[in-house]
Amino acid sequence: MNVEVIVSALRRVREVKPLVVNVTNYVVMNNTANALLAVGASPIMAHSKQEMAEMMYFAGALVINIGTLDSVWTPRMLHAVEQANANNKTVVLDPVGCGASAIRTETSRQIATLAESLIIRGNASEIIALAGDQGQSKGVDAMDSSEAALGAAEYLVRTYSCAVVVSGKTDYIVTAKGYSQLKNGHAMMPYVTGMGCTLSALTGAFAAVGEKTGLAATAVLGVAGEIAAEQSAGPGSLQVNILDTLYNLDVEMLTQRLIMID
Amino acid sequence: MNVEVIVSALRRVREVKPLVVNVTNYVVMNNTANALLAVGASPIMAHSKQEMAEMMYFAGALVINIGTLDSVWTPRMLHAVEQANANNKTVVLDPVGCGASAIRTETSRQIATLAESLIIRGNASEIIALAGDQGQSKGVDAMDSSEAALGAAEYLVRTYSCAVVVSGKTDYIVTAKGYSQLKNGHAMMPYVTGMGCTLSALTGAFAAVGEKTGLAATAVLGVAGEIAAEQSAGPGSLQVNILDTLYNLDVEMLTQRLIMID
Amino acid sequence: MNVEVIVSALRRVREVKPLVVNVTNYVVMNNTANALLAVGASPIMAHSKQEMAEMMYFAGALVINIGTLDSVWTPRMLHAVEQANANNKTVVLDPVGCGASAIRTETSRQIATLAESLIIRGNASEIIALAGDQGQSKGVDAMDSSEAALGAAEYLVRTYSCAVVVSGKTDYIVTAKGYSQLKNGHAMMPYVTGMGCTLSALTGAFAAVGEKTGLAATAVLGVAGEIAAEQSAGPGSLQVNILDTLYNLDVEMLTQRLIMID
Numbered sequence: 001m002n003v004e005v006i007v008s009a010l011r012r013v014r015e016v017k018p019l020v021v022n023v024t025n026y027v028v029m030n031n032t033a034n035a036l037l038a039v040g041a042s043p044i045m046a047h048s049k050q051e052m053a054e055m056m057y058f059a060g061a062l063v064i065n066i067g068t069l070d071s072v073w074t075p076r077m078l079h080a081v082e083q084a085n086a087n088n089k090t091v092v093l094d095p096v097g098c099g100a101s102a103i104r105t106e107t108s109r110q111i112a113t114l115a116e117s118l119i120i121r122g123n124a125s126e127i128i129a130l131a132g133d134q135g136q137s138k139g140v141d142a143m144d145s146s147e148a149a150l151g152a153a154e155y156l157v158r159t160y161s162c163a164v165v166v167s168g169k170t171d172y173i174v175t176a177k178g179y180s181q182l183k184n185g186h187a188m189m190p191y192v193t194g195m196g197c198t199l200s201a202l203t204g205a206f207a208a209v210g211e212k213t214g215l216a217a218t219a220v221l222g223v224a225g226e227i228a229a230e231q232s233a234g235p236g237s238l239q240v241n242i243l244d245t246l247y248n249l250d251v252e253m254l255t256q257r258l259i260m261i262d
Numbered sequence: 263m264n265v266e267v268i269v270s271a272l273r274r275v276r277e278v279k280p281l282v283v284n285v286t287n288y289v290v291m292n293n294t295a296n297a298l299l300a301v302g303a304s305p306i307m308a309h310s311k312q313e314m315a316e317m318m319y320f321a322g323a324l325v326i327n328i329g330t331l332d333s334v335w336t337p338r339m340l341h342a343v344e345q346a347n348a349n350n351k352t353v354v355l356d357p358v359g360c361g362a363s364a365i366r367t368e369t370s371r372q373i374a375t376l377a378e379s380l381i382i383r384g385n386a387s388e389i390i391a392l393a394g395d396q397g398q399s400k401g402v403d404a405m406d407s408s409e410a411a412l413g414a415a416e417y418l419v420r421t422y423s424c425a426v427v428v429s430g431k432t433d434y435i436v437t438a439k440g441y442s443q444l445k446n447g448h449a450m451m452p453y454v455t456g457m458g459c460t461l462s463a464l465t466g467a468f469a470a471v472g473e474k475t476g477l478a479a480t481a482v483l484g485v486a487g488e489i490a491a492e493q494s495a496g497p498g499s500l501q502v503n504i505l506d507t508l509y510n511l512d513v514e515m516l517t518q519r520l521i522m523i524d
Numbered sequence: 525m526n527v528e529v530i531v532s533a534l535r536r537v538r539e540v541k542p543l544v545v546n547v548t549n550y551v552v553m554n555n556t557a558n559a560l561l562a563v564g565a566s567p568i569m570a571h572s573k574q575e576m577a578e579m580m581y582f583a584g585a586l587v588i589n590i591g592t593l594d595s596v597w598t599p600r601m602l603h604a605v606e607q608a609n610a611n612n613k614t615v616v617l618d619p620v621g622c623g624a625s626a627i628r629t630e631t632s633r634q635i636a637t638l639a640e641s642l643i644i645r646g647n648a649s650e651i652i653a654l655a656g657d658q659g660q661s662k663g664v665d666a667m668d669s670s671e672a673a674l675g676a677a678e679y680l681v682r683t684y685s686c687a688v689v690v691s692g693k694t695d696y697i698v699t700a701k702g703y704s705q706l707k708n709g710h711a712m713m714p715y716v717t718g719m720g721c722t723l724s725a726l727t728g729a730f731a732a733v734g735e736k737t738g739l740a741a742t743a744v745l746g747v748a749g750e751i752a753a754e755q756s757a758g759p760g761s762l763q764v765n766i767l768d769t770l771y772n773l774d775v776e777m778l779t780q781r782l783i784m785i786d
Contacts, residue, residue: 102578236558236769
């Protein structure tokens with residue numbers, strides 16, 4: 001993997017303007033739709049079984065985010081994944097809060113098992129919880145670091161034949177071929193709700209144009225967030241400025257800022 | 263129709279502060295409530311059958327937006343329209359994504375048929391899809407232009423005895439008496455999610471004070487969006503600045519900027 | 525009550541970073557989550573019965589906001605309150621629109637009756653409606669002033685053994701021991717949707733660290749809103765700047781600005 005993969009993926013998103021269907025949580029719907037528009041994609045926020053087959057026929061990718069899951073929405077998520085499968089579209093799974101309740105862990109695993117083409121994007125504790133006992137190996141004291149979830153991510157890659165993005169101070173892009181590290185971003189970003197959800201949505205946009213590892217989305221949001229945070233007095237401004245920066249991000253800014261270890 | 267209609271409608275909204283009930287999509291609830299507050303109206307975001315009769319008794323208008331429709335929400339929308347009818351209140355229908363799925367087209371038509379006093383606000387492709395075969399006449403090559411939907415809009419005006427707003431680079435306000443064109447707005451506005459939904463919400467505020475064509479809302483948002491966009495580095499800022507501009511918009515700014523062809 | 529109570533509560537929120545579970549309305553989920561993050565707390569926006577027992581075991585407090593209630597969500601709210609009770613966690617009730625429909629009044633009373641440790645936060649008309657006939661005593665001509673709800677608030681304090689915050693130009697913090705008045709805030713704040721909901725969410729954060737009167741949250745948001753409004757061109761900017769100000773608020777700013785009458 002290298003910078004050219006990222007740059008050409010960003011160019012393709014802006015040319016193709018891929019439709020990305022999002023079955024996501026109530027908290028972030030506005031922000032993730034806006035982030036998809038800002039990067040050049042076309043968001044569809046839809047969840048009804050009454051139309052998902054039609055939506056997935058036209059769409060380039062499906063993003064499933066379990067942030068506000070319940071017994072009404074979970075069957076809709078599973079139905080949407082089935083429709084993505086039927087249309088050979090990639091599913092991005094954001095297992096929000098996986099490990100915080102049994103139902104989140106179970107539902108995440110159900111979705112991961114069902115999806116035929118899959119990228120999982122979560123933070124360290126979510127990835128570790130999703131992997132369960134087999135994935136845990138680095139000990140509790142490193143729980144907050146994304147490195148601690150590397151073993152779990154590798155387990156998920158093998159188990160679900162997927163790519164995994166572990167977000168954190170360092171982001172890990174884990175595939176069957178190994179992993180890359182991205183070190184962009186800013187300490188203020190976790191003070192904006194749904195920053196990870198935004199990354200998952202953008203991962204869908206890039207998957208829709210063929211970049212199915214999560215690398216390009218992670219690079220683009222990491223760099224944009226870093227630039228935006230430097231201009232922001234606090235997390236309110238940052239939420240706004242990230243959209244402006246995604247909209248204006250050019251290849252030069254991206255390549256100059258990018259810190260990647262392959 | 264002339265400028266005075268628009269100006270006096272804006273004055274009335276700010277004096278009357280009309281209650282506008284919104285049964286709308288999850289994505290835009292915050293923004294459209296804020297836009298209604300900024301223009302001087304009082305938003306109520308409510309959808310429950312348990313209270314809609316009471317809400318519509320007090321409210322000045324009803325806005326129905328099908329953006330995130332499903333089998334649970336559609337009956338609530340129909341019930342809300344019935345309550346609007348029972349209280350002689352105008353319904354603004356935003357047929358979001360009409361044509362993108364069969365259920366959206368069907369539901370939009372059901373609502374349009376049911377509403378006794380109706381304004382429909384959509385973009386060209388939604389208006390064309392809502393009209394169906396009878397409304398299409400201008401050919402596929404003009405599909406992205408609002409002019410292409412003029413025939414469809416006129417068909418809807420006749421069929422549902424309603425007013426129709428077709429939003430686009432040029433906005434068309436179509437009534438039984440003919441149509442007006444408004445040419446304000448800015449190319450950055452489609453990069454903010456739910457800009458059309460905001461227009462539909464504002465259309466409800468103006469309908470509540472007796473301006474039942476969509477003209478005043480379209481003029482106000484077009485001018486406010488244009489001013490706001492000129493001060494915005496990107497769509498994140500624009501979403502914020504539109505609210506500030508709506509709040510501060512005075513009659514002089516409005517009349518100086520307005521580009522209307524009757 | 526004095527300034528030191530407020531200052532030390534803010535310090536504790538930032539140290540402890542309490543988890544606050546929010547069963548709230550669709551309109552404000554993003555903003556209230558961001559306000560909780562900005563003040564230093566950890567928001568969980570969750571509503572499913574499938575996980576509420578687990579969530580309330582870990583959480584520091586529960587915020588119930590009935591803003592977009594319906595027959596599906598109300599049982600979830602009641603279930604969440606039961607789980608808060610089972611775990612000895614304080615419930616903050618925001619009776620949004622209480623009095624605007626019978627179901628809002630009934631549901632608010634049901635929740636207030638059920639919660640074992642309770643803070644109620646509303647505006648004057650909501651507090652008066654919640655108290656019903658027994659609480660009304662000051663006459664209709666003062667309906668818009670928070671002072672008019674003081675009798676109703678005192679009635680609620682006695683009836684539900686709770687604390688009550690009446691928000692308005694003057695905020696009243698009412699407990700069994702008497703009341704305090706806070707006179708911060710800004711006339712532009714009601715032009716941002718969900719400002720009261722944000723106060724209720726912050727009240728949950730402070731309750732989670734032991735400040736169970738609503739005083740500290742009201743002081744912090746009043747001062748932050750006042751500072752933010754002075755720097756804002758309109759309500760769009762204000763919504764953003766309040767988050768920045770909450771994030772940056774220091775003890776000196778807070779104590780210098782605070783206008784409190786014990």
